[in-house]
Amino acid sequence: MSYSYNDKTVISKVLEKHIRKLHSLVGNAVTEDRFIIFGTGSTQVISAAVHALSPDNASSPARVVASIPYYSLYREQTDYFESMHFKFEGDASPWINTTNTSSTNLIEFVTSPNNPDGQLNKAVLHGPYVKAIHDLAYYWPHFTPIPAPADEDLMTFTLSKLTGHAGTRFGWAVIKKKSVYERMTMHMELNTMGVSRDSQLRALKLLKVILEGKGREIFEFGYKTMKARWEILNQTLSLSNRFSLQKIPPQYCTFFQEFRESSPAYAWLKCEREEEKDCYAVLKAANIIGRRGYMFSAEDRYVRLSMIKSRDDFDALIERLKELVSEEESVVKGT
Amino acid sequence: MSYSYNDKTVISKVLEKHIRKLHSLVGNAVTEDRFIIFGTGSTQVISAAVHALSPDNASSPARVVASIPYYSLYREQTDYFESMHFKFEGDASPWINTTNTSSTNLIEFVTSPNNPDGQLNKAVLHGPYVKAIHDLAYYWPHFTPIPAPADEDLMTFTLSKLTGHAGTRFGWAVIKKKSVYERMTMHMELNTMGVSRDSQLRALKLLKVILEGKGREIFEFGYKTMKARWEILNQTLSLSNRFSLQKIPPQYCTFFQEFRESSPAYAWLKCEREEEKDCYAVLKAANIIGRRGYMFSAEDRYVRLSMIKSRDDFDALIERLKELVSEEESVVKGT
Structure with a gap:
């Protein structure tokens, strides 16, 4: 089994076709006239994107930023691979007013829905020296209404949050610019010589199952499941003054063709009591x-x-939260 | 399918056990009291090794070197990921006399058998600031006699050159030091969040087949095939003054328990005519x-x-070389 397919690329054309078909069916991303690249999970894809969007010969490294709260891998990975070409700077907001006055190259991670809080984030930085990586891992109808197909310069996706097969390590990017596509391709070659064919085969099998019939079953099942979990969690905490959850506004979903509540992959829980600053410990x-x-x-x-663990894990979470909330009620009632 | 196995690691313990068993059976590497790590092909493993062996807080980057001729990926990959911590310097030999007098950190790639020339290379640099990555991709009985089990600090292997499954992207390292193992593990997590489970499963299935019976069949078949190809190639060029091949001395092979000729994966062909400086073009x-x-x-x-392409490719190579050599004879004979 060679490194490459018969067409000399390391990307299965059949799988690529199925990915385009799925995006078109779901309506979550524009893929016409776009390049598609595969990676060993979106973990590798976002690293390739940071490398590819960094200028090769600038006097100072590109600053990589994201809106707080953001997925920790952006920081950990960018710090780890830090070079003359890029550097992690953390919060995006201090850079909002500098994008036109300075020639600092900026790379913004835009995660939508956001990990951890499920919000449909938009880029906060705009300008001639700003590039964005749109991490759309969770932009599927089981986690969020799909208001419109995303049409960004660089969008990343992962099998992990589509079917749950995190261990297969299969992610992809949809890319507008040929030069960025070529640099990301080079990254994949020098880093891992492409993506495992066994992973590609597994991804293809899964996509074929998703696309069977009208291709709606997995999303209907997923939405129903996630929505039910989110409702149970909200109900469990509805009487609590100690804990609160993020609010995500309902939106029109073009896939389900109706207004839908969100059904996020994660709860972003807040400890409301002044003294409970360490909510993790609580x-x-x-x-x-x-x-x-x-x-x-x-x-x-x-x-x-996490709302996406096994049913047993979720049930245990709810049981334990219920106990916490009932303690709270006992204290309030003085019993 | 989660990122991790039930023991919370991203490495299949069953597969690890089979790898140790194979090394012990073949006698090509010591794995007792050693750590084993997996990577997306040895491509990723060697990158992790360079990162892990580079000092974190030295005033100057570690210099990464190799003896000429060396596998081009070492240069390409190290240049691509260049950071404050390491830098590719090319040829190892100029550094031979500096290892004790300078505090420059050096990382030497030692490839044995060497790609491209099949020689059983040894490290040329030694000293307190020198570390080595022993790339043993080809250190299997089908390519070389195995004089003794390798017992180096950091040794890398790949499924690609063991069974030919390059597309599965599965490589591993055998590591002495816990600290190096831990840094390489971190690299795998931040770079690709571990290795595809589908690849690990494929590797396990293949290793099980290799280990069936006495575990000798694949090596006996592989040696016979490679040896025959090497003999045909040598015979084809035996009368040529225009082309020559590398000589690799026979050695005692502890696996086959007899002196054996080499049966290399590549021919390192030289154009001997003064004017034919561009042998590739010839x-x-x-x-x-x-x-x-x-x-x-x-x-x-x-x-x-390459001696490891399909039989058709090899036969075509020999046919075309024969034509070249017969032209040469015609010219000599003046016909």
Whole structure:
């Protein structure tokens, strides 16, 4: 089994065709006249994107930024691979007023829906020296209404958040510019000599199943499941003054052709009591393991809880939250 | 399918056990009390090794070197990922006398058997500031006698040159030091979040087949095939004054328990005529595609020819070489 397919590329043309078909069916991304590249998970795809968008011969490195709260890998990975060409700078907002007056190259990660809080983020930086990586890992109808097909210069996706096959390590990017596509292709070759064919075959099999019939079943099932979990969680915390959840406004979903509530992959839970600054510890004491706000460069008053673990895990989470809330009620009632 | 296995690692313990068993059976590497890490092909493993062996806080980057001729990826990949921590410097030999007098950190790639010329290279640099990456991709009984199990600090292997499944993108390293193992593990996580499970499963299936019975069949078949090809090639060029091949001394092979000729993966062909400095062009004119010496930082008087392509490709190579050699004879005979 060679490195490359018969057409000398390391990308299965059949799989690429199925990816385009899926985006077209779901209506979540424009892929006509766009390049598609594969990576070993979107982890590798976003690293390739940072390398590709960084200028080769600028006097100072491109600054890589994101709006808080943001997925910790952006920082960890960019710090790890830091070079003369790019450097992680953290929060995007201080750069908003500098984009036109300075020639600093900026690369903004725009995650939509956002990890951890599920918001449909937009880019906050605009200008001649700004480039964006739109991480659309969660932009599928089971997690969010799809208001319109995304049509950004560089969009990344992953099998992990589409079918749950994180272990297959298969991600992709949809790219407008040929030069960016070529640089990302070079990255994949020098880093891992392409993507495992076994992963590509697995991805193809899964996409074929998704596309069977009208191609709606997985999204209908996924939405129903995620929506039910989100409702149960909201209900569980509805009487609490101690804990709150993010609000995500309903929007029209072009895929389901109706207004829909969000059904996010994560709860972004806040400890509301002044003294409970370490929300992770509060939950930990109740045997609930989340990911602390600090990991997302936010306050530790926030914790990310996963809604996409197994049913057993989710049920246990709800049971333990119920206990916490009932303690709270007992205290309020003085019992 | 999660990112990790039930033990929270991203490495299949069953596969790891099979890899240790194979090394022990073949006798090509010591794996007792060693750490094993997986990568997306040895391409990713060697990149992780360069990152892991580079000092974190030195005043100048580690210099990455190799003996000429060397595999071009070392240069291409190290140049591409160049950072404050490491830098590719090319030929190892100028550094031989500086290893004790300078505090420059050096990382030497030692490829054995060497790509392109099949020699059982040894490290040329030694000293307190020198580390080595032993690339043992071809250190299997079908390509070389195995004089003894390799027992180096950091050794890399790949499925690609063991079974031919390059497209599966599966490589591994055998590592002595825990700190190096941990840094390489971090590299794999930040770069690709581990190795595809589908690749790991494929590797496991292949290793199980290799280990069936006495575990000798694939190596006996592989040696016979490669040895026959090498003999045919040598015979084809035996009367030529225009082309020559590398000589690799026979050695005792502990696996086959007898002295054996080498049976290399590549021919390192030299154009002997003074005026034929561009050997690649000479062969290209005869419809033979090799890889030019320049790619291995050597003279273009050399060309690497692959002995591991399909039988059809090999037969075509021999036919075309025969034509070249018979032209040569005609000229000599004046016919």
